[in-house]
Amino acid sequence: MLTRSLALVSVIALVPAAAVIAAPSRMTVRPWSRVITPAFKKCAAWPGGTGLVVDGDFHQVADPGSHYSEYYTGDHFAPGWRVGRGSIDFSGSTGWGPAVPNNACTIDLDGINPGSINARAFTTTPSSAYTVTFLMSGNGYCGQHVLTMEVEAAGQSQQFTWNTASGNDAEHGVYSMETWGFSATSTSTKLEFRSLDSRKSGCGVIVGAISVTAT
Numbered sequence: 001m002l003t004r005s006l007a008l009v010s011v012i013a014l015v016p017a018a019a020v021i022a023a024p025s026r027m028t029v030r031p032w033s034r035v036i037t038p039a040f041k042k043c044a045a046w047p048g049g050t051g052l053v054v055d056g057d058f059h060q061v062a063d064p065g066s067h068y069s070e071y072y073t074g075d076h077f078a079p080g081w082r083v084g085r086g087s088i089d090f091s092g093s094t095g096w097g098p099a100v101p102n103n104a105c106t107i108d109l110d111g112i113n114p115g116s117i118n119a120r121a122f123t124t125t126p127s128s129a130y131t132v133t134f135l136m137s138g139n140g141y142c143g144q145h146v147l148t149m150e151v152e153a154a155g156q157s158q159q160f161t162w163n164t165a166s167g168n169d170a171e172h173g174v175y176s177m178e179t180w181g182f183s184a185t186s187t188s189t190k191l192e193f194r195s196l197d198s199r200k201s202g203c204g205v206i207v208g209a210i211s212v213t214a215t
Contacts, residue, residue, distance in 0.1 A: 043105035044093060046209040052122040052130075053191065054080030056210035058105045064092030070111050077107075080120035084192060087111030091206075098173030100208065101135060106170070108139050109149055109195035110204025116194030122212065124154075124184035129215035132180045132191065135208040138162035140169025142203035148196040149205040153212075154189050156182045159196065162205050170206050181215060 043063045050056030058078045068091040071077045077090050089108040093100050100106055109115055124130060130153075138147045144165040150157050158180050168174050182189075191212065195204045 044103040046102060046104060046211070048211075050209070050211040051213040052124070053119050053210055053212045054122070056119070056212070057208065058090075061105075063103075063105055064090065064095060066094045067092055068095050068108070072111070073115075077117075082118055084116035084118040084194065086113040086115030086195070088115040088117060089202075096137075096139075096170035096173075096206075098171075100170070101175055102209070104135060104208045106135065106137075106206050106208035107193075108204050108206050109193060110139070110147075110197055110200075110202055112202060113200055114195035114197045114204060116192055117207075119191040119210070121188045121190045124187060124189040125214075126184055126186055128184050130182055130184060130189075130212055131215050132182070132210070132212050134178055134193075134210045135175055135206075136160065136162065136178045137170040137175045137206040138164045138168070139203035139206055140164035140167070140171050142201045145201070145203070147203070147205045149207070150194050150196055151180050151192070152194070153182045153191045154185045160205065164203075177209075 041063050043058045043061060045059040046057035055078050061078050068089045070087055070089055071083050072087045073083055073085050076082045088111045091106050091108060093103040093105055107117055132151060147162045148159060150159045160178060193207055197204055
């Protein structure tokens with residue numbers, strides 16, 4: 001036994017210090033970030049970018065694919081974006097069945113409760129005109145309904161509606177590109193998309209590929 005112990009000590013003594021592998025440092029994950037692993041790809045970047053809005057196409061986070069994630073008031077679901085009130089569903093590029101145009105990820109503004117999303121303030125020039133563009137559809141899972149949302153920036157707003165009757169919904173691959181303009185009132189402007197649906201159906205207006213550009 002003594003001979004075996006001495007031999008083991010000799011072997012350990014011969015291992016150079018450089019051969020010791022340091023333990024990997026722990027990764028800090030921010031609340032609005034996802035760890036991208038080989039099993040996940042990021043949401044697709046929208047052609048042409050998203051202008052003044054940070055990550056308006058959500059391409060900096062993982063694509064849930066055929067699934068979705070629920071986010072609640074105060075949650076950051078993408079860089080520069082958070083839930084303002086209620087809850088929303090973050091859907092993958094194939095989360096509605098048919099692929100979203102350009103494989104974009106989208107937001108259903110009605111999660112468990114009607115919700116809203118807020119973009120981080122971006123730099124603007126007072127009295128200058130800006131154009132907001134976004135991809136729009138409706139969640140038809142709950143049946144035929146007229147869904148309503150409002151877009152607001154610089155104290156100005158406009159309502160948009162989507163009728164899911166006759167298969168006019170994301171489940172059937174139906175989308176449109178919408179535009180809205182506003183005039184900046186300060187050097188910093190915030191943008192909000194909020195559901196105006198009164199019932200808690202879990203099916204609301206769908207938005208994605210959000211962009212703001214100077215007109």
